[in-house]
Amino acid sequence: MSVVPADVLPGGALAVEEQGAVGAAELAPKARLWPSLVAVYRAQLSRARVARIPLLFVATFQSIGIMILMRGVVDGGGEARAVVAGSAVLVVAFVALNLLAQYFGQLRASGGLDHYATLPVPPAAVVLGAAGAYASFTVPGTVVTAVTGCLLFGLPMTHLWVLVAVIPLAGAALAGLGAALGLLAPRPEFATLLGQLGMSAALLLGVLPAERMPEVVRLARDLLPSTYGVEAFARSFGDRPDWAFVLGDLAVCAVVGVISLAVATWAYRRAAVR
Amino acid sequence: MCAVRGLTKTYPAVRGRRGVPATPEVRATDDVSLDIRRGEIFGLLGPNGAGKSTLVRQLTGLMRPDGGSVQILGHDIVRHPERAARILAYLGQESSALDELTVSLAAETTGRLRGLEVRRARAERDAVLEELGLTPIASRPIKKLSGGQRRLACFAAVLVGERPLLVLDEPTTGMDPVARRAVWAAVDRRRAELGTTVLLVTHNVIEAETVLDRVAVLDRGRVIACDTPSGLKEKVAGEVRVDLVWRETAPLNVPEVAALRDRAAESGRRWTLRLAPEEARAVVATVTGGAAFAALDDFTLATPSLEDVYLALGGAARQGLVRA
Incomplete structure (x- = not known):
């Protein structure tokens, strides 16, 4: 079906061997980090309309359901704050950790990473774009959960604005963890399993009040990045929140976020070229 | 380039693991x-x-x-x-x-x-x-x-x-x-x-x-x-491909057909033969007349394709190339 005769091709006849090519040809430019990050972010966000909205409802209703259950157990005060903060951050853990781990696990297993690996795009743009999009999916669910929780437990909504910092920072930490798990898991089933386990940990260790837990569980709680998001948010419900501690907790989230996203980027590189 | x-x-x-056979x-x-x-x-x-x-x-x-x-x-x-x-x-x-x-x-x-x-x-x-x-x-x-x-x-x-x-x-x-x-x-x-x-x-x-x-x-x-592609096909230019598709089974009671069996690549009801042109004519004459014809569902006579080249060069897989 090819109708172009070989000798009209620009650049010469087919028969000429190019063994003696003088210099290497010029390479097309690389895609720069920021524009490609935005492109990946936009593409991922558009996937939400197709595939993610039902799961967002699940995440939100799950958290609201837990709060309703806990209302029978918890009677106001510090425990109520912990339950509301934990349930709100649980939405972030569900989407950013669990769903992102599944997404990257499946993408890697199905060979979908080849698409990105054969484009001149910085690995960080793919990981950060996807992680950012997943963290963004969590915004409506987290806000709805937080507001519902405040109404249920009679907490003040004065400092709900702190979510503006909690969602992106807890989102970065959990999404980085999710992406790293998804990209490092040898099989997609493991990625799904690890994502689910991570979310279960965030549920048990984040929502249930820490004071009633045995020492080992408290230690595990300290190791989980979502804990610091929960603590920061819970503190903001106080009458006179200690903002230094809030900032300290958020700083831990930020550091974990940077490290886990760096690990995820490394894992992406490793997964892309086998 | x-x-x-x-x-x-x-x-x-x-x-090998449970349920997964070992591969060399x-x-x-x-x-x-x-x-x-x-x-x-x-x-x-x-x-x-x-x-x-x-x-x-x-x-x-x-x-x-x-x-x-x-x-x-x-x-x-x-x-x-x-x-x-x-x-x-x-x-x-x-x-x-x-x-x-x-x-x-x-x-x-x-x-x-x-x-x-x-x-x-x-x-x-x-x-x-x-x-x-x-x-x-x-x-x-x-x-x-x-x-x-x-x-x-x-x-x-x-x-x-x-x-x-x-x-x-x-x-x-x-x-x-x-x-x-x-x-x-x-x-x-x-x-x-x-x-x-x-x-x-x-x-x-x-x-x-x-x-x-x-x-x-x-x-x-x-x-x-x-x-x-044409250069490759010249390697098998002296041959013609005959495809015979039998209704159920090949009529091996016909001596001419039985003699062909060793040279045919069988795939279900289909026999594929690579023959010199005059041999191909003789085969077509045999299978389109007499007892063999009753058992024949379809036949084609074709100049060689790249698939024939692949097989003539010693390609191992009998299936896997597609003509579509």
Whole structure:
């Protein structure tokens, strides 16, 4: 079906061997980090309309359901704050950790990473774009959960604005963890399993009040990045929140976020070229 | 344009586990050497499992070979696999990265990730979708399209952001004739205007014969022949292929038919024979008359195709090449 005769091709006849090519040809430019990050972010966000909205409802209703259950157990005060903060951050853990781990696990297993690996795009743009999009999916669910929780437990909504910092920072930490798990898991089933386990940990260790837990569980709680998001948010419900501690907790989230996203980027590189 | 020397890749043996049988060590590419020239459509033809995709993954920097070299436009791809993305565009067999995007967003995003700025990416996206006739379905998610349309949408993404080399792994799988024509017209236009080179992976013999300038025939990781399709076919020019399809079983009680059995490649009810022209005439006379004719469902007499070349060169797989 090819109708172009070989000798009209620009650049010469087919028969000429190019063994003696003088210099290497010029390479097309690389895609720069920021524009490609935005492109990946936009593409991922558009996937939400197709595939993610039902799961967002699940995440939100799950958290609201837990709060309703806990209302029978918890009677106001510090425990109520912990339950509301934990349930709100649980939405972030569900989407950013669990769903992102599944997404990257499946993408890697199905060979979908080849698409990105054969484009001149910085690995960080793919990981950060996807992680950012997943963290963004969590915004409506987290806000709805937080507001519902405040109404249920009679907490003040004065400092709900702190979510503006909690969602992106807890989102970065959990999404980085999710992406790293998804990209490092040898099989997609493991990625799904690890994502689910991570979310279960965030549920048990984040929502249930820490004071009633045995020492080992408290230690595990300290190791989980979502804990610091929960603590920061819970503190903001106080009458006179200690903002230094809030900032300290958020700083831990930020550091974990940077490290886990760096690990995820490394894992992406490793997964892309086998 | 692209020089491959002594490329070798071995998959290690896998120990068996419960439910998973052990597999021995496999040489997926075995000392492969090729030269692809600028502006040609170069094909890799072979049955499934011949090592075509593994070879292509090494040429695109997706897989590190165990040994050998790959030079594309003067760049060493084995040492600098990341440069491949700046020289070539690759259409893999999987579309899972693009599945949930709309046709239009998939093309635009791919263009942007190929380094185009927004306005340029959108302009090229519109031009390519128009060229391939995808404009009417531009706003539909790729996942919801038929197999052939999905493939065409992924091909569109490959074309946004011009590259001197296109590496296409079975691009026309599942496509109807209209879509196939759109693909080859788009390829030809780029060849004529830009001197674009195409490396095509296929197991479709007819496609290989009609679109390729040169073809390398792969079998079990080795290149068993490399020439123009007509040059390859000359190697078996003295032969004619006779396909006999029996109604139920071959009438082995007819002595002439029984004598042919040793020379036939059997595949179900089909016998394929490669014969000298006068022998072929005699066989056709036998099976179209007398007792054999009653048992015959269909027969064809054809000049040799690349499939015959593959088999004549000692290709091991009796099936796996497609005539469509």
